[in-house]
Amino acid sequence: MKCVFCGGKLKNKNVTFSYEAGNNRFFVENVPAEVCSSCGEQTYQPEIADKLLKYARMQDKASKTIEVPVHEFA
Numbered sequence: 001m002k003c004v005f006c007g008g009k010l011k012n013k014n015v016t017f018s019y020e021a022g023n024n025r026f027f028v029e030n031v032p033a034e035v036c037s038s039c040g041e042q043t044y045q046p047e048i049a050d051k052l053l054k055y056a057r058m059q060d061k062a063s064k065t066i067e068v069p070v071h072e073f074a
């Protein structure tokens, strides 16, 4: 597969996904992704993206977070 942005080579790699929307901010560690070796763009498979969205919804339930939560992707 090639990068949709620059046409560079994609490599399978586990990455740390970071999410930020307003006060909602968290990380998910060891997320399988395809990373472009040229521009660094990270692409996720649809089922991976779905799981990441679930983490985002879980964060919505918290009224206040002092430390940034880090999930282990599983």
Ligand SMILES: [Zn+2]
Binding pocket: 003, 004, 005, 006, 007, 008, 036, 037, 038, 039, 040, 041
């Ligand atoms: Zn690229």
